[in-house]
Amino acid sequence: MLKCGIVGLPLSGKSTVFNVITRAGAEVKPYAGGKTEPNRALVGVPDKRFDKLVEIFAPRSEKPAEVEFVDLAGLSRDASKGAGLGNSFLSFVSESDALLHVVRAFSNASVPHPEESIDPLRDWKIVETELIYRDLGVIGNRLARLEEKAAKKKTTPAENAEADLLHALQDHLMDERPLREYPLTEEQKRLLSGFAFLTLKPELVVLNLDETQTGEVAIAAPLEAAMKEKGLKVVHVFGSIEMELAQLDPAEQEEFMKDLSITEPGRDRLIHEAYSLLGLIVFFTSGADEVRAWTLHDGETAVDAAGTIHSDLARGFIRAQVVAYDDFIANGASLPACRDKGVLRLEGKEYIVRDGDMIEIRFNV
Ligand SMILES: Nc1nc2c(ncn2[C@@H]2O[C@H](COP(=O)(O)OP(=O)(O)OP(=O)(O)O)[C@@H](O)[C@H]2O)c(=O)[nH]1
Ligand SMILES: [Mg+2]
DSSP: OOEEEOOOSSTTSSSHHHHHHHOOOOOSSSOOOOOOOEEEEEEOOHHHHHHHHHHHHHHHHHOOOEEEEEEEOOTTGGGTOOOOHHHHHHHHHHOOOOEEEEEOOOOOOTTTOTSSSOOOHHHHHHHHHHHHHHHHHHHHHHHHHHHHHHHHTOOOOOHHHHHHHHHHHHHHHHOOOOOGGGGGOOOHHHHGGGGGGGGOOOOEEEHHHHTTTTHHHHHTHHHHHHHHHHHEEEEEEEEHHHHHTTTTTTHHHHHHHHTTSSOHHHHHHHHHHHHTTTTTEEEEEESSSSSEEEEEHHHHHHHHHHHHHHHHHHHHHEEEEEEEEHHHHHHTTOOOHHHTTHHHHHHHETBBOOOTTTEEEOOOO
8 A cells, every 4th residue: 555654844734734635634733742643544546537437337346546645743853863753753754655745835823833934945954854864873773783793704795785885875864965866776776675764755845835925935935946956846735725625515616726726626636746756557447346446656567467456366367458548438438349449459467557557357376
């Protein structure tokens, strides 16, 4: 299950953004502290193609692709040294596949700012620095263990290579640079995956604006420029207002969005951005029993798709019957018509699945 962790300073609007995405109604309050258990919710990925397939097949059950969002308590300055919830908080973050980093741009006089002024770039850096320190701590522990072994002349060549790499990463982090800016080979990435480094996780910056404040876009300009340089995407949300929006029924939502000139609800936007951030694609299985959307990483194959559905399907894989959703619709939602046109194909194990493929696995176990 894909997991997105929401991080940010205290009172930046993390729970508000969580509610925008999940409609879960988590507690939102103008003072920090208190609750330490994270809020969690599973969210179906909004997808018009999925909705259309459900309409066509009228299946007995339907299951959209899902993402879990986890809303954590605020990350304080010095968390990596144990301040606030400290390291227990940071271990929640390490479970996440991706980070949504909420940065406050709204100025709300009744909500104190932990740093006492609105400065999005400064805030982003405070949190980034904590993530960097956490990764340094993890590296320090591992190096200490490897050095103990080395002193007893018990390290393997692979461990010596690991120590060299960790020393290089340590230098890089000491320059206050995140690991995502270090050029790693695929093999090194595999080697490091067990460490769950926080600064290696894909990150989406969520700038939380208040639509009544006109000066905010200027306040956020330095953050926008810095993120552009780093290649991190910034998504704008009107936290408070979009949280209200998420609670309205669809007709009222349309009206409301028009008034605010929002084209896609914050919820859909954030989920889609998280998806593309992670390089994820969707494929469908469909029939009278069930219509279901499944998630794969871009570049994965037909046999990976089979394994996502069930390990038996991967083991006994023979062929995948594939048609692109767009071709299916263009041919009157008829599989025989798709076959006649040659757009319904049989593919082998190595076939690279494309976003929107409708797949049926032929297998034998
Ligand atoms: N005006 C305005 N207020 C906001 C906005 N987003 C959040 N707030 C207010 O800011 C306060 C904190 O919001 P939360 O979503 O609870 O913030 P948080 O980051 O989850 O806070 P902690 O979990 O305590 O760290 C609440 O009183 C919200 O109503 C916004 O876009 N505009
Ligand atoms: Mg909160």
